[in-house]
Amino acid sequence: MTDTTRAHPWMANSAPGAIQAMLDEIGAASVADVFEQIPQDHFRTTPLDLPPTLSSEIELKRDLVSKLKKNSDCETNLSFLGAGVWQHHVPAIVDEIVGRTEFATNVWGSYQSDHGRNQAWFEFSSQLGALLNLDVVQLPVYSWGCAIGHAMRMAQRITGRSKVIVSQLSDPERLSVIRTYCQPSAMESHIEVVMVAVDPTTGRIDINDMKSKLDGDVAAVYVENPAYLGTIETEAAEIARLARAAGAETIVGVDPVSLGVMTAPGDYGADIVTGPVQPLGVHMQCGGGVGGFIASRDEEKYVLEYNGFLVSIVETLEPGQVGFGLACPHQNSYGSREHGKDWTGNSTYLWAIAGAVYMSLLGPEGFRELGNLIVSRARYAAKCLSEVPGVKIVWPDTTFKEFVVNFDDTGKTVAEVNDLLRARGIFGGKDISGEDNALGQSALYCVTEVHTAADIRTLCATLKEVLS
Amino acid sequence: MTRIPEFRAAKWNEPVVMEMGRPGARGQLFPAPEEEVTQAVGTNLIPGAMARKDSAKLPEITEFEAQRHYLHLSQMTLGMMGISLFGTCTMKYNSKTAEYATLRPELAEVHPYQHPDTLQGVLEIIHDFDGILRSLSGMDQFIFQAGGGADAAYTMTAVARAYWQDRGMLGQRTEMVTSMQAHPCNPATAAAAGFKVVNLPLEENGYPSLDALKAAVSEKTALIMINNPDDMGIYNPEIKEWVKVAKEAGALCFYDHANFNGVMGKLSARELGFDACMFMLHKTFGAPKAGGGPAVGAYGCTDALAPYLPCPVVVKDGDRYVLDEDRPKSAGKVREFWGNIPQVVKAYAWSRAMGADGINLASDISVVANNYMDKKLAEIPGLEISNPSINAHRMEMTRWSLGPLTEETGVSTVDFANRMADYGIDPYWMSHEPWIVAEPFTPEAGELWSKEDIDTWIGVIAQIAEEARIDPEMVKTAPHNQAIAQVKGDAFEDPAKWAMTWRAYQRKILGENKAKGVA
Numbered sequence: 001m002t003d004t005t006r007a008h009p010w011m012a013n014s015a016p017g018a019i020q021a022m023l024d025e026i027g028a029a030s031v032a033d034v035f036e037q038i039p040q041d042h043f044r045t046t047p048l049d050l051p052p053t054l055s056s057e058i059e060l061k062r063d064l065v066s067k068l069k070k071n072s073d074c075e076t077n078l079s080f081l082g083a084g085v086w087q088h089h090v091p092a093i094v095d096e097i098v099g100r101t102e103f104a105t106n107v108w109g110s111y112q113s114d115h116g117r118n119q120a121w122f123e124f125s126s127q128l129g130a131l132l133n134l135d136v137v138q139l140p141v142y143s144w145g146c147a148i149g150h151a152m153r154m155a156q157r158i159t160g161r162s163k164v165i166v167s168q169l170s171d172p173e174r175l176s177v178i179r180t181y182c183q184p185s186a187m188e189s190h191i192e193v194v195m196v197a198v199d200p201t202t203g204r205i206d207i208n209d210m211k212s213k214l215d216g217d218v219a220a221v222y223v224e225n226p227a228y229l230g231t232i233e234t235e236a237a238e239i240a241r242l243a244r245a246a247g248a249e250t251i252v253g254v255d256p257v258s259l260g261v262m263t264a265p266g267d268y269g270a271d272i273v274t275g276p277v278q279p280l281g282v283h284m285q286c287g288g289g290v291g292g293f294i295a296s297r298d299e300e301k302y303v304l305e306y307n308g309f310l311v312s313i314v315e316t317l318e319p320g321q322v323g324f325g326l327a328c329p330h331q332n333s334y335g336s337r338e339h340g341k342d343w344t345g346n347s348t349y350l351w352a353i354a355g356a357v358y359m360s361l362l363g364p365e366g367f368r369e370l371g372n373l374i375v376s377r378a379r380y381a382a383k384c385l386s387e388v389p390g391v392k393i394v395w396p397d398t399t400f401k402e403f404v405v406n407f408d409d410t411g412k413t414v415a416e417v418n419d420l421l422r423a424r425g426i427f428g429g430k431d432i433s434g435e436d437n438a439l440g441q442s443a444l445y446c447v448t449e450v451h452t453a454a455d456i457r458t459l460c461a462t463l464k465e466v467l468s
Numbered sequence: 469m470t471r472i473p474e475f476r477a478a479k480w481n482e483p484v485v486m487e488m489g490r491p492g493a494r495g496q497l498f499p500a501p502e503e504e505v506t507q508a509v510g511t512n513l514i515p516g517a518m519a520r521k522d523s524a525k526l527p528e529i530t531e532f533e534a535q536r537h538y539l540h541l542s543q544m545t546l547g548m549m550g551i552s553l554f555g556t557c558t559m560k561y562n563s564k565t566a567e568y569a570t571l572r573p574e575l576a577e578v579h580p581y582q583h584p585d586t587l588q589g590v591l592e593i594i595h596d597f598d599g600i601l602r603s604l605s606g607m608d609q610f611i612f613q614a615g616g617g618a619d620a621a622y623t624m625t626a627v628a629r630a631y632w633q634d635r636g637m638l639g640q641r642t643e644m645v646t647s648m649q650a651h652p653c654n655p656a657t658a659a660a661a662g663f664k665v666v667n668l669p670l671e672e673n674g675y676p677s678l679d680a681l682k683a684a685v686s687e688k689t690a691l692i693m694i695n696n697p698d699d700m701g702i703y704n705p706e707i708k709e710w711v712k713v714a715k716e717a718g719a720l721c722f723y724d725h726a727n728f729n730g731v732m733g734k735l736s737a738r739e740l741g742f743d744a745c746m747f748m749l750h751k752t753f754g755a756p757k758a759g760g761g762p763a764v765g766a767y768g769c770t771d772a773l774a775p776y777l778p779c780p781v782v783v784k785d786g787d788r789y790v791l792d793e794d795r796p797k798s799a800g801k802v803r804e805f806w807g808n809i810p811q812v813v814k815a816y817a818w819s820r821a822m823g824a825d826g827i828n829l830a831s832d833i834s835v836v837a838n839n840y841m842d843k844k845l846a847e848i849p850g851l852e853i854s855n856p857s858i859n860a861h862r863m864e865m866t867r868w869s870l871g872p873l874t875e876e877t878g879v880s881t882v883d884f885a886n887r888m889a890d891y892g893i894d895p896y897w898m899s900h901e902p903w904i905v906a907e908p909f910t911p912e913a914g915e916l917w918s919k920e921d922i923d924t925w926i927g928v929i930a931q932i933a934e935e936a937r938i939d940p941e942m943v944k945t946a947p948h949n950q951a952i953a954q955v956k957g958d959a960f961e962d963p964a965k966w967a968m969t970w971r972a973y974q975r976k977i978l979g980e981n982k983a984k985g986v987a
Contacts (some may be wrong), residue, residue, distance in 0.1 A: 008916075010754075010822070011826075011830060013919060014919060022886050025840055026861070028861065034836055037861070037862075038703055038705070041708075042707070042708065043735065044606075044734060047737065047740070048604065048828070061569065064566065064813065065574075068574040069574055071574045074579055075573040076573070077586075079579060079582075083746045084804050084805070085579055093531060093534055094536045100542040102542040102546070102547030102756050105547035106750075107554060107564070108547055111955070112886050112947055113947075113950065114545045117545040117759050118540050122968075122969075123485045128969075129968075129970070130524050130525045130526050133522075136972065145801070145803065146615075146802075173804045173805070174804060176800045177801045179800050180778075183629070225518070227906075259523055261519065261520055263517075263663075282623075284572075287807070288962075290805060298968070303968075311968060312968055313957055313970075315956045317953040322952075325960060327960045327961070330961075333618070333653060333656030334900065337656055337665075338665040343657045345616045345963060346618070346757055346760050347762075348615065349761055351762065361496065363524070363529070365494060366495065367524055369497070370498050372511075373499065380606075383508050397513075422585075427579070427583075430581050449498055
C-alpha cells in the first residue's frame with residue numbers, strides 16, 4: 001500500500017509542511033493554483049494504474065533481485081556468445097571508477113565544474129588514438145552500428161556521393177542500423193548500400209567484385225577487420241588503396257582489443273575508423289554496455305563533419321596549465337539544430353571513462369598479451385572443435401576471436417545443439433543459420449581471455465557427448 | 469540567513485595519463501596461453517600483413533597509479549554533489565539500491581543473444597516497466613532501444629518513414645513541423661532522417677500560434693514533433709487543437725515528453741490525442757545521466773504505429789516473456805540490441821519506489837518548488853523572467869534573463885555560470901539554440917532539492933549578482949576556486965590549435981614549442 005503519511009526518502013519537500021510553506025511564500029492558495037496554465041479539460045481522466053509502491057529499500061531490493069535471479073548468466077554458465085557484445089574481463093578498478101557518484105551522476109556536467117571528467121574523456125580519446133594511430137577520436141556514440149552510420153553519412157557529405165559498399169557477410173544487427181541511417185530509397189538524401197561478394201574460401205572481401213562496384217558514385221567502402229564472422233582482412237591496405245583511387249573514403253571497423261597484435265588502421269590507409277567500446281572494460285549488461293567510437297586523421301574535411309563531442313586540450317588563463325573543452329561545438333545539433341551534422345544528445349560517455357581506465361591499466365604490453373592470448377585460445381578452440389565428429393570450422397586459421405562452426409554433418413540444427421549444450425551449462429555460439437550467408441547450420445563462436453584451455457576442453461567434450 | 473558554501477575544489481595538478489609512468493611498468497597482467505594451446509596452434513598467429521609492428525604509445529603505470537589517477541579526476545569533478553538546478557535535465561537522486569542491483573552478474577554478465585529461457589527475469593522487468601509507461605501515457609507499446617532522448621526522436625522519424633512508406637506516400641509526406649523552441653533534437657533527427665524541417669516562430673504568449681500551424685501543415689506533412697510545456701515553463705493551452713489540426717492534415721503527432729516532470733500523473737499523451745511520445749529514463753525516471761549516457765529514450769506509440777517499431781519488442785506469451793523479432797513492417801533498428809537495459813531496470817525501480825501517489829506528489833512538488841524559486845529570483849535586481857507579461861505560474865522550469873545585469877555590469881550569463889562553479893554549485897543551463905531572450909538561464913527546481921537547498925542556490929545567485937557590480941573582472945575571470953582556471957576558448961575553432969588526442973597535442977603544440985626551444 002502507498003504510504004502517504006511518511007515523507008519519501010527521495011523528496012525533501014515531501015516532509016510535512018514543506019509544500020505549504022512554499023505555497024505561502026508564492027501566495028498561492030493551493031497546489032492546483034500553480035497548475036493554472038493547464039486547461040481543466042487537458043487533465044487526464046483515467047487514473048494511473050501502477051503496481052503497488054515498494055516504499056522501503058528492503059522491499060525494492062527484494063523485488064529487483066528476485067526478478068533478476070530468474071536470469072541465467074555467463075558467469076555461472078560457460079558462454080561462447082559474441083557478435084556485437086563480447087565477454088571480456090573487466091578489471092575491478094574500472095568498476096570502482098565508473099561507479100564513483102561524481103561520474104555515475106544524474107548531472108550532464110558542465111565543463112567549468114567537471115574538469116576531472118573532461119580530462120578522463122580526453123584520455124579516452126588519446127589512448128584510443130594511440131591504439132588506432134589516428135589523431136582525432138570523438139567521444140563514443142550510441143553503438144558501433146550507429147558509429148558506422150554516422151561515418152557513412154560523413155563520407156556522403158565529404159564526397160557528395162551516395163553509395164556505400166559493405167561486405168555481403170555483414171552483421172545483420174549492425175546492417176539494420178546502417179540501413180536506418182542510410183534512409184529508405186524514397187528519400188532524396190538516401191544512401192544506397194551495395195553488397196560486395198565474399199571469397200567463399202577465406203571469408204574475405206572479393207577484391208575483383210569490389211573493383212567492379214567501385215564506380216564514381218561510391219562515397220565509401222566499409223570494411224571490418226576482423227570482420228563479423230571473425231576473419232582477418234589481410235587485404236585491407238589494398239582495399240583502401242583502391243577506394244582512394246576511385247575517390248571514395250575507406251571506413252574501417254575494428255575491435256579495439258585486437259590492436260595490441262593487429263596493425264593499427266591508421267597505418268593501412270583507413271580514413272574514418274569505427275568500432276565498439278564495450279570490449280574496453282564494459283560489462284555486457286544484456287547489450288546495455290554497447291557504444292561506438294569514430295576516429296580519423298586530423299584534417300578539417302573530417303573534423304568538420306563529426307556529429308558529436310570532440311574534446312580538445314587547451315590552455316587556461318593560468319600560464320602553463322591545461323584544461324579541456326569541446327572543439328567545433330557549433331557544428332553539432334545543439335549548436336545548429338537541423339543544420340548540424342546529423343544529431344547528438346546523451347550518448348555513452350560513461351563508457352569513455354571505463355575505456356580510459358581500462359587502456360591505462362593495460363598499457364602497450366597488456367594489449368599485446370591480451371591480443372595474443374585471445375587469438376591463441378580462439379584458434380585452439382577452433383582446432384579442438386574441428387576434431388569433434390561432424391563439426392567443421394568454416395575458415396580455420398584466419399580469425400581473431402570469433403569463428404564459424406558448421407554442424408551440417410552432425411544431423412542436428414544449431415538450435416538443437418545449443419539446447420543440448422544449455423542443459424549442460426554451456427551457451428553455444430550465436431545461431432547464424434537463418435542469416436543470408438549460405439553457411440548452412442552454422443554458429444558464430446567467440447573465445448576470449450576469460451576462456452581457459454580447460455573451458456575449451458569442456459566445450460568439446462560436452463559437444464562430443466551430446467552429438468554422439 | 470542563507471549559508472553560502474565556501475568551496476575549494478580538489479586541485480591535484482594531475483598530469484594527463486599519457487605523461488605518466490615508466491617503461492615496463494604494468495597495471496594488468498594476462499596469463500600466457502597454456503602450453504597445450506601453444507603446442508596446438510603455435511605462435512605469431514596474425515598474418516604478416518596485419519601483424520602490428522609498432523608498440524602502441526600507451527602509458528605504462530601500476531594498478532595503484534591508475535586507481536589514484538582516476539580517483540583524483542573524480543575528486544576534481546563536482547558531479548552534482550553540490551546543488552544543481554539544471555533546467556531541461558530534471559536532476560534526481562539516483563538510487564544506489566537500483567544501481568547495485570544492475571551490477572550483479574544476473575544482469576551485468578548477461579548476453580542479449582542468450583536463449584529467452586535464461587532471460588526471463590530481465591524480460592519480466594522490461595515488460596512490467598512497459599506497463600507502467602503505458603499507464604502514464606496511454607500508449608499501447610513501448611520500446612527502449614533508443615540510446616537517449618534524441619535517439620527516441622530519431623526513432624519517431626524512422627517509424628514515420630515506415631508508416632508513410634507502407635502507404636506509398638513517403639515521396640509526398642516529406643515535411644516535419646515543429647516549434648523553433650522545441651529541443652534541437654527534434655529538427656535535427658528529422659533532418660538526418662531525410663525530412664524537410666518547418667520551424668514555427670513564437671508569439672508574444674510564448675508559443676506558436678494555431679494559425680501558423682494551420683498554415684504550415686498540409687498533405688506534405690509527415691509528422692509534427694512538439695514538447696509541452698516548453699523550456700520557458702510555458703504550457704501551450706491549445707495543444708489539443710494542435711493535434712486536431714495536424715491530424716486533419718493526416719500528419720502523425722509526436723509528444724516529446726522531455727519536460728514530463730511537472731505533468732507526470734496529470735496529463736496523458738494519448739488523451740491529448742498524440743500518436744506517440746517519448747520519456748527520458750535518465751531524467752524523469754531516476755536513472756543517471758552519467759555525464760552524457762548511457763541513457764534511454766523510451767519510445768511509446770499507439771497500436772496503429774506499433775507494427776513499424778524497431779525490433780525486438782518484448783511481449784508476454786502466456787507465462788513466458790519473449791522477444792518479438794517477426795515484425796515485417798518494422799522500420800529497422802536504430803541501435804543494436806534492446807537498449808541500455810540497466811537504465812531500464814533503474815527506471816523501473818524508481819517507478820516502483822515512487823508509486824502512483826509518489827509520482828503525482830513529485831510533479832506537485834516540482835511545480836510548487838519552481839514557483840518558489842521564481843519568487844526568490846524575482847527579488848534579485850538585474851534578473852528578468854522571460855515573457856514578463858505572462859502572469860500565470862510557470863511549470864517545472866523557467867527561462868530567465870540576465871540581460872539587465874549584463875547591461876549594467878558587462879557580466880554575461882557565461883561569466884556568471886563560470887563563477888557559480890566557485891561555490892560548488894553546478895553552473896546553470898543557459899538555453900538551447902536559438903537564444904530568444906538575452907543572456908538566458910534556465911533553472912528547474914525539481915522534487916529532489918529541499919527548500920533550504922533552493923535558498924542556498926538563490927543566495928549564490930544573489931551573491932554573484934553583487935560581485936558583478938563590485939568586481940566584474942573577478943567574475944569574468946572565474947572560476948577561481950576550481951581545479952583549473954578558465955579555459956581559453958580560441959583553440960576550439962582553430963584547426964592549427966585544436967588537439968583531440970595527446971598525439972595531436974604533441975605534434976601541433978609540444979612539437980612547436982620544442983622547435984622554439986621552449987620544451
